[in-house]
Amino acid sequence: EAGVAQSPRYKIIEKRQSVAFWCNPISGHATLYWYQQILGQGPKLLIQFQNNGVVDDSQLPKDRFSAERLKGVDSTLKIQPAKLEDSAVYLCASSLEPPTQKYFGPGTRLTVL
């Protein structure tokens, strides 16, 4: 079974620039999550999709972050404009339905200079 795919794996940008991350969940998984993991901390949920609808985006900084999951499969997370404090690893995960086992992708390490 193929795992959760993410790209790019690394991204370096300057503050105020824009960046987008892509996630392809495990086939058949209806629930998709985006997490932000700052160095030395646990993952923090940014947004949760059930199929292509948003279930929870209470911790998403909506003035600069946006996410979509068209057709209930792939998802993109965008930051515009980026700030220094956005430097983190952005993890995508998927599951059949909550609360069950989440499968995490390898993450995208973002550095904002």
Added chain:
Amino acid sequence: GENVEQHPSTLSVQEGDSAVIKCTYSDSASNYFPWYKQELGKGPQLIIDIRSNVGEKKDQRIAVTLNKTAKHFSLHITETQPEDSAVYFCAAGGNDMRFGAGTRLTVKP
């Protein structure tokens, strides 16, 4: 919402010894408690989980215990090996899952 605290933040043990990591949670409605292992450069990987209707679960060298009354749960690793070295995260919740801050476990040969 849920708040999860995890201790210790770092743990160093000798190969063959046991390691114990503890977490507490705040929301009595939480019903799912997974533990993840994260190696450098990789995403977290589930190693064991427990639901609120069970007090203990074991899988080979790994066990998890849950005390719902006290709102705490623990991970126990016996006969530790160098390849157990990683960062371990607990999490608690249901539809709304929150992670602990992590424990860096080092197993010295």
